Amino acid sequence: MRPSSALGSASHIFVAIAIGAAACGDNTTVPPEHQDYVIPDAGQLACLPNLDGQIDANELEAAIGISESLLVSPAGQTRTVDLTGDVDGAGKRTWDFSVDDGSDQLASIQAQSLAGKWYAGSFPNGQWVAPLDVADTLEGVYTHSDTEVDLLGIASTQQNPSNGQTLYVYDQPVAIYRFPLTPGASWTSVGTVRNGTFDGLPYASTDTYTVSVDSAGTLILPDITFTQAMRVKTTVTVVPIVGATVTTQQSSWLFECFGEVARATSQLDETNPDFTTATEVRRLSLQRSTP
Numbered sequence: 001m002r003p004s005s006a007l008g009s010a011s012h013i014f015v016a017i018a019i020g021a022a023a024c025g026d027n028t029t030v031p032p033e034h035q036d037y038v039i040p041d042a043g044q045l046a047c048l049p050n051l052d053g054q055i056d057a058n059e060l061e062a063a064i065g066i067s068e069s070l071l072v073s074p075a076g077q078t079r080t081v082d083l084t085g086d087v088d089g090a091g092k093r094t095w096d097f098s099v100d101d102g103s104d105q106l107a108s109i110q111a112q113s114l115a116g117k118w119y120a121g122s123f124p125n126g127q128w129v130a131p132l133d134v135a136d137t138l139e140g141v142y143t144h145s146d147t148e149v150d151l152l153g154i155a156s157t158q159q160n161p162s163n164g165q166t167l168y169v170y171d172q173p174v175a176i177y178r179f180p181l182t183p184g185a186s187w188t189s190v191g192t193v194r195n196g197t198f199d200g201l202p203y204a205s206t207d208t209y210t211v212s213v214d215s216a217g218t219l220i221l222p223d224i225t226f227t228q229a230m231r232v233k234t235t236v237t238v239v240p241i242v243g244a245t246v247t248t249q250q251s252s253w254l255f256e257c258f259g260e261v262a263r264a265t266s267q268l269d270e271t272n273p274d275f276t277t278a279t280e281v282r283r284l285s286l287q288r289s290t291p
């Protein structure tokens with residue numbers, strides 16, 4: 001142990017002498033010059049809401065491959081909804097969808113590229129697809145332009161699902177949204193299906209979409225509040241070649257750059273656009289479903 005201790009002591013002395021010698025000599029070290037702190041570039045968001053009272057084409061684009069988390073009412077259960085909301089003395093409307101019902105379920109959906117889908121060849125002008133139902137059993141095929149978002153048709157997500165294949169293409173694009181979206185705007189768009197397939201059976205129909213931007217106001221959700229949300233009412237009337245006509249009402253709330261942030265869907269054959277019983281309610285959520 002002694003040689004080791006001696007070596008340690010000698011090393012300590014050498015270091016001390018070296019430091020002392022440097023301290024006693026002339027200081028010829030030139031301090032380095034430092035540049036001003038550079039603030040890192042946080043990057044530019046692809047879309048920033050400008051709250052100008054309308055939603056333009058560039059404020060409603062599909063975010064391909066980006067998951068959106070939703071709180072969704074359970075399948076098979078109905079919900080009482082207030083689609084009218086409250087209007088204060090200044091005429092400002094508020095929809096309160098903030099109650100987090102314990103039975104709500106978490107779901108994740110996302111828009112995807114059309115490329116690689118089994119039905120891609122049936123939609124040569126299609127750009128992207130999105131689930132029509134939370135379970136993603138059916139997908140809509142869409143295009144986006146400076147003037148509108150169009151639905152080109154519908155297909156089953158799987159080519160051969162257990163309940164049979166679905167694939168039908170509209171003879172002309174159906175306008176889901178027309179830009180700019182502003183309160184008071186409305187339109188009707190008709191798509192006809194010929195030689196289609198639904199649940200494995202031959203299918204043909206004429207589908208009429210009646211859309212109106214009903215109003216704008218504050219939408220309160222459990223995790224976030226949107227101060228300039230726009231309510232879009234859509235009535236879909238399906239007249240099949242065989243069978244009864246079916247009508248469905250839907251109210252969606254859209255916000256600049258976020259897209260659809262809430263939705264309520266009526267029961268079948270509902271005639272009142274301000275329905276009070278919904279078969280499904282979706283709300284944008286901060287929570288994430290378990291992979």
